[in-house]
Amino acid sequence: MDEKKVWNESEAILHSLQDDILVTNTEGIILRVSEATEAIYQMNSNEMIGRSVYDLEKEGVFTPILTPIVIKEKKKITLVQTTIDGKKLLVTGIPVFDQDHKLVRIVSFSHDVTELLNMKKYLTEMEDEMERVKSELERLRSLHFYTDGMIATCDEMKMVLHLALQVAEIDANVLLLGESGVGKSHIAKFIHNKSLRKDGPFIEVNCGAIPEPLFEAEFFGYESGSFTGASSKGKIGLAELAEGGTLFLDEIGELSLVNQVKILKFIQEKQFYRVGGTKQRTVDFRIIAATNKDLEKAIDEKTFRQDLFFRLNVVPITIPPLRKRPSDIIPLVDYFLKYFSEKYGRERSLDEGVIHVLLAQEWKGNVRELINLIERLVVTSSKHLIEIENLPEGYRKTFSAVSLAEDGNRPLVEILDSVEKQVLIHARKRYKTTIQMAKALGISQPSVVRKIRKYRID
Known part of the structure; x- marks a missing residue:
């Protein structure tokens, strides 16, 4: 009587549990199951009693089975099990020993973790997607760099900035090549800001601006009293200031052969002495050099050392002149017009005719010339609209279709049409397709086609 009562109580406790509980013997025969098992395995709990877990696995009720693993290991085992309807269960099997420490039962219980695993999968997919979006955003940013005037819409300039991004990740020496004013110093700062040294100093040395007799003292520094006129406290050099950062040697082609030797030794050893000093100093830096000279020609002419060239020319980056990247002109104009308008507190905009004139310029001074012109226009114009x-007179004269002195009696609309026609003719000669023309002029392709028809341009 008492035994029956105890037995019923145990059964009640077993069936009150919300988890799947299953008891087998060492042969895998199911002895007891909780009622919660029915919902999990889609099988009546009474029908499971007396069945073999090996047979149920073969029938696909659940897999893999835990019993043989617990029998072999004789310890608590946990694994993920899949049911016939695709549910995922976190199953734990516990060995039960008798008084002689002989394994007699395996008790397993499970938790439905389908939602948790789906959530984990979702989060993993989201992480992958976020990484992809992050990479895509980085790629898109590299297509249009508007930070500090870094703008690239033409393919040539995009390639420059992509290469700059790649080389920024390593400490290889970089040699920036290009005409005066193309933005070599901006690229150098861009590389520095994208590198691991971005928190370190960016020290720019204009090799062409420091008089030759003073170069060594300015670059390496000097000790007190090392020469007439020297500070009594001595002076730290530009090289030391670059510790942990980037040393940018601008106009490297202007260095004398004597100073080239000193720079070469410094780059190779990263060690130096101050002028008048006896203590050897070491600096950790990354070298970026720049020049508008043809260094290979200078080597042939014996004005530049070949060994220094090879040391600097690890990764050469040639920056195209502005006249070869006309599609960047309008974005550059927009950027600096906004920049100088905010700087001087004068909101200014450009008349369409002015934009056409700017597009037709040769820009011998490149981006620097363009920047100076925009600043001048913002500062000197008295009206909101710059016409x-x-x-400046030189810019008007260089554009043959616009001469206000000769066309002073013509309506402004006719003058602008004349300007627009000349710009389109110029673009037609330079680009093969109307799509390329539209990209360069900053207008839509249908607009280009319509204007070509309007002015009957072949």
Whole structure:
């Protein structure tokens, strides 16, 4: 009587549990199951009693089975099990020993973790997607660099900035090549800001601006009293200031052969002495050099050392002149017009005719010339709208279709049409397709086609 009562109580406790509980003997025969098992395995709990877990696995009720693993290991085992309807269960098997420490039962219980695993899968997919989006955003940023005037819409300039991004990740020496004013110093700063040394100093040395007799003292520094006129406290050099950062040697082609030797030794050893000093100093830095000279020609002419060239020319990056990247002109104009308008507190905009004139320029001074012109126009114009007459005379004269002195009696609309036609003719000669023309001029392709028809341009 008492035994029956105890037995019923145990059964009640077993069936009150919400988890799947299953008891087998060492042969895998199911002895007891909780009622919660029915919902999990889609099988009546009474029908499971007396069945073999090996047979149920073969039938696909659940897999893998835990019993043989617990029998072999004789310890608590946990694994993920899949049911016939695709549910995922976190199953734990516990060995039960008798008084002689002989394994007699395996008790397993499980938790439905389908939602948790789906959530984990979702989070993993989201992480992958976020990484992809992050990479894509980085790629898109590299297509249009508007930070500090870094703008690239033409393929040539995009390639420059992509290469700059790649080389920024390593400490290899970089040699920036290009005409004066193309933005070599901006690229150098861009590389520094994208590198692991971004928190270190960016020290720019204009090799062409420091008089030759003073170069060594300015670059390496000097000790007190090392020469007439020297500070009594001595002076730290530009090289030491670059510790942990980037040393940018601008106009490297202007260095004398004597100073080239000193720079070469310094780059190779990263060690130096101050002028008048006896203590050897070591600096950790990354070298970026720049020049508008043809260094290979200078080597042939014996004005530049070949060994220094090879040391600097590990990764050469040639920056195209502005005249070869006309599609960047309008974004550059927009950027610096906004920049100088905010700087001087003068909101300014450009008349369409002015934009056409700017597109037709040769820009011998490149981006630096463009920046100076935009700043000048913002500072000197008295009206919100900057018009053709506000341009310096030299810019008006170089554009043959616009001469206000000769066309003073013509309506402004006719003058602008004449300007627009000349710009389109110029673009037609330079680009093969109307799509390329539209990209360069900053307008849509249908607009280009319509204007070509309007002015009957072949």
